Amino acid sequence: MNVFALINNPGEPIPLTEDEYYRRTNRKEPYVQSVNGVLRSYAICPSCKNPTVMVNRTATETRSGSFYAKHYKGNVRGVANYDEGEYLNCDLTNSSNMDDRVRRPPSQRRKIDEVKQALVMAFDLVVSFIETDVGVRFVDRVLEDMLDDFAKNKGYEYKAINLYNLPYAFAYMTESKDIFGCSVSDEVAEKINALSEGFEAKRYGRFIYVRRKGGSRSKIRLLFFGHAESMRDGGTESITVRIVEIPPGESVDTAKFLYEKKIILDGAKFYNYYMKRKRRVDMAHSRVG
Template structure:
């Protein structure tokens, strides 16, 4: 697993990194201890945020590159024993129902039974919606404007997909992408010049084209040309026409072997739907690869931007804007006493202005 808590009563969780674990525990007992077997070896313990049983944090304090072996990222594994120092009495039934117990595919629709942990996933989505949005944009290559992002959030939350066993804090952006397929992308912007193949596929489609970096339609382009020729006004909003350009993810999600440094991946497909037909013609496919530390690293990078005076205001505005979109659909599902982490930041900004 990729997350840990200190005690069974600790609220929330932290992503597992060597720095975070040792900063939180300060290498103190009962977290830092040793095995009972001889010769004794270091044993690093914590709590599973979902089932509240103990976990062992592995791959800490290793000599990097030992025996020419590539270093592994630290990870948590359930420790099926009582840990009196953490007030943990091992509970087999809770372990059996824990979604963090085994490697579950992101595509698994089996519901997670822990409402408290489901709430934690939903809270993360509200708190870090801006980071989720940025990860999607850089990974997929599409800008994910407000309307598209809101449509995805609405589907993901209202269909209860955040409760699926395969949806974890570490894969949240990719879970949102996977479980909200067949989204209309006309009018969105290609996020950078690196996605030339996608632009070419759109240009070569029957009904769509690029207008600068924006995904447009040939129907709207013809209307613009006619208006310029006849010197007539255009509608205030683009008329994309009767056709639809959408994306969906393939059903198969391949889980890479983390011990070998392999990434997880799934396939993004763009489809052109003539006259808005349910079944579209595939025009482009792309492999979407991600690791379990992709999203946690993006959160840390976002926080660093928040701490820079020259970037703080713009970064905070992005956090609040995306967070409000997510919170509008999640608020009624979360405890009344809970508030997003950006609400205080928004209040401070308003006071300063």
């Protein structure tokens, strides 16, 4: 996982980097302990509140991969005690990825409803996160299609989808979308103008829109992939967005590559934004009704 929590606030996810971990823990006990002569670094999982151990910490281990945290199946003195039941229901276990399409059991109805409610109540926030990371501002037609895909798949039931990754998981569970008429970032526009035969990205006022060149009957589509691959061997969790052009009469197999970007999933940012919004909405309800 790429988040951690501290003893004084075990439910607040903090983005996990070595610098942030060192700054928040001061590299002192009980977070850093010597176990059988080896220094180990610990924290808390913000989802299940079980102890976690840091992997690939440069100060104590050979650098063989990215820095991340994994659940520690045992009690850690001064940090947290291990609870197997909470671990098995944890949203941040590595046992499931978005490509598995494994559904939650009926016993986890509360988590299913939690995801569904968050998507509905904070859909504008979900969309804002996607658009910022992808570099595309979607028109309503595209968003409606994405919602239809998610609803038909009952994506809110999938084990891999939770409040930590909801914007990215929502997008990932949708099929490829036609982005003709959408506005794009400078970076995406540059690639379209350099590589596309049937489309151009043209500025109108403050925004740059995807426009079809005269006589073109090509399609320009956006899709997401690569989540399972990113999670192999404890890698940094990410998804990849790709934009392709499909000439008329051609199959998707011959689509022309225009743009690609890997998006690192920030497991803390959306969760903290959403919970802050939820607290303030609840505050208003309690005082205004």
